[in-house]
Amino acid sequence: MKRPVKVTVNGVAHSHEVEPRLLLVHLLRDVLGLTGTHVGCDTSNCGACTILMNGKAIKSCTLLAVQADGASLMTVEGLAQDGNLHPIQEGFWEEHGLQCGFCTPGMMMTALDLLQRTPDPTEQQIRMGLEGNLCRCTGYQHIVNSIQHAARKMRGAGAKAGRSA
């Protein structure tokens, strides 16, 4: 029997009747058509499906859609605002933080969560912070550089906002 699920994704409210067993990632991809979030494994190891739920990074392959009822979700499609790339997206672009791009949405959402908690991370903190995300292309070094790039940019923006406030 289907159940109603209400979620806000990237600021847009959605309401659907879904099977209780439907994975959240399949709600995003197959029902809402937000295919930027990927599936790379079936054991919660790879992190390609990482999104933010109520501001925190979660693996959307490990949650049922019904468990997200009432939640506010953010996916890769919600990173850029008004056509402007998010500093994390800029960082990945500037520092060649991606190759095939498949792990990238999950990497960036994890990076966002990391930088919200740790605005000025060391290289080791970044590497440990990516523990739940696998990349097979980049060797991670350019991903680290990308996140450092984003951190600098976000701290700069934060300081500016602080001053003007």
Added chain:
Amino acid sequence: MAVSKLFGAKIKRREDPRLITGKATYTDDLQPAGLTHAQIIRSPHAYARIKRIDVEAARRHPGVVAIFTGKDLQGKINPIPTAWLIPNSDLKTPPHPALAVDTVRYVGDGVAVVVAEDRYTARDAAGLVRVEYEPLPAVVDQQKAMERGAPQIHTDVPGNLAFKWGLGNAEATTAAFKAAERDGIVVSQHFVNQRLIPNAIETRSVVAQYNSGSGELTAWYTTQNPHIARFLMSVVTGVPEHKVRIIAPEVGGGFGSKIPFYADEAIVAFCAKAIGRPVKWTEDRSENYHSTIHGRDHITDLEVAATRDGMVTALRGKTWANLGAYLSTAAPGVPTILHGLMLTGCYTIPNIEYVVYGVFTNTTPVDAYRGAGRPEATYLIERIVDLVAAQLKMDPAEVRRKNFIPKDKFPYTTAEGLAYDSGDYGPALDKALAMVDYTRLRNEQKRGPKGGKHLGVGLSTYVEICGLGPSAVAGAVGFQGGLWESAVVRMHPTGKATAFTGASPHGQGEETTFAQIVADELGLPIDDIEVVHGDTAQIPMGWGTYGSRTTVVGGAALVLAARRVREKATKIAAHMLEAAEKDVVFDQGRFYVRGSPDRAKTIQEVTLQAYLAWNLPQGVEPSLEASAFYDPSNFTFPFGTHIAVVEVDGETGQVDLKRYVAVDDCGRVINPLIVDGQVHGGLVQGIAQALYEGAAYSPDGQLLTGTMADYAVPKAHMFPHFATDRTETPSPHNPLGVKGVGETGTIASTPAIVNAVVDALRSYGITHLDMPLTPERVWNAVHGKTREVKAQ
């Protein structure tokens, strides 16, 4: 020649905006109208007879559209072929049915397929298919599979021996070993190059659609080589080649695992045709581990002869290569041609004798995984050169330097018969030694372990074969295809350009580097160039992306096509300028009469006139485009030196990789940012083989590392910050001077790490350890539990 503006520039990738915004389209993202979903039912047994398949309960399940078993496919689609028929090897090619009919030969062998309205229903119904098996004794080890009395996996393949292949000169090699036994040294070692799982983060996926009105089969498909896929799809399904369209949309990594033509793709195409609706099939990860190819899996006995001053005079060995249950597309060529021909590495070893046994086992088929044969060869030669150094108490850097092919000997013909195009190995070694501060490290090492931690330094001075390759050679070694590459450069009336390549990049960044090449050749703004690949309906025949060939061979085709465009444009420009063609110069997008740069016609103006065709010179056809098909005259041979610095904790067996220095020479560099990215990615895969990864089977053929939770795909925190640098020795025969860099990191790094760990453990009398060098393995060796690795 005008000075390049973009060749060599660190330009950020034009692929990225779609990839970082979630706007890229991978195969599983596609949802054509009427889409159905397939689930393939796979054998849980490594070897068994199929007694009965009962599909009735599944067929009655709501939402099920169709079910097919191996018997249903029999006679309707052809067996899955192998495409590398190595000569002089008595190669056996037992039939590989797309779905097993009476016998399953590995865990993951397909037996039936369910097509349903959605993926959940397909999976539910798959669970309702009852397959009755009669399990048979299985064999997973390639040496055991050759023993008398071992289970026979295919009829007509006695001893499970798919082939026996060899190279070299037995007589001269024997003489060299006899001389070494008398006056020099002989070093021998048993090596295991463990099985790896490629782990592209995107699993394989296909969406197939058949139009019964037009007879066209379209498949969106995670492939590295759409034209090879089209050819084999046609051969297997019987749909004529001109009615098959293969589209590789965004492909999420391949590393060789998306080269082969798998049974699954043919099954999905068959289903689409049979039910008259589009069908999607996407592997889950565990299915990928069981049914997508694995890599490596060699057992080798190797020995070298050397003089007492460290000159290696001969190499002799035998390798047992595990091929899995069936021959995958390129499988026979990987442990032979791509492996055996590179065994003497960057050294002047004059004599070689080598035999490879290719063996069937009840395991997932093995094929090309990043490096494909060359990592295995480099591991052998770079490990055994270290053993020579250890035995002679010489510095491993000096033994290497002594045996290097000298700079003035290129092109150099090796004992295996390859002609290395160019090389200058000393400067790369010097640079790496300086970067790592080698002398200081050796002095530090002499002071002994600190706090139970042993310092180790490991070198790897590698050479690899890239830019596959001359088609005549491909034919001579039994590859059932050409290895040239194609390009079309098409100018559009508004002065923009589209470049089509027959190669099929999937993360390597050629949309950017190829645009750099075309921009330079035609003087166009880079943003005015689109690079198109991956769709057989749009691009000319090409052979795809693997073997570090895309830029080397595909880029060469592209530069030739762009130059042809420029030649035609020059004719038209001369006509417009009322000048003789020989007097017209081209400089950064402008044509003018020599000495009169003020009166110029831009490439955009010339292009418009080429399309308007109101006033073209006599004999010049309208439009402005050109194609080129480039067949290289030789392979390319990138090289370099990698150095690893480790600390090994004798108490815990933990290996801590402290530093890693990579100096690579891939010829001329088009985009240093992208080259660094390729090196880094390769390093992680190669280092992970040395320290972390390994596929494991139980004796009865169950894959014990069957999920990502069980197989050690490495993470960011397992690596230090890599230091990379380059030397630049252009390929003399390549129009761009490039050599390829897609596989260097994987090829070079594995022996550097193992050499470093063994170096660290020297005080324990340990001379060799098999990979992966887990704490358990190191601890057991240090504490004398693994006696065979201790010096006698």
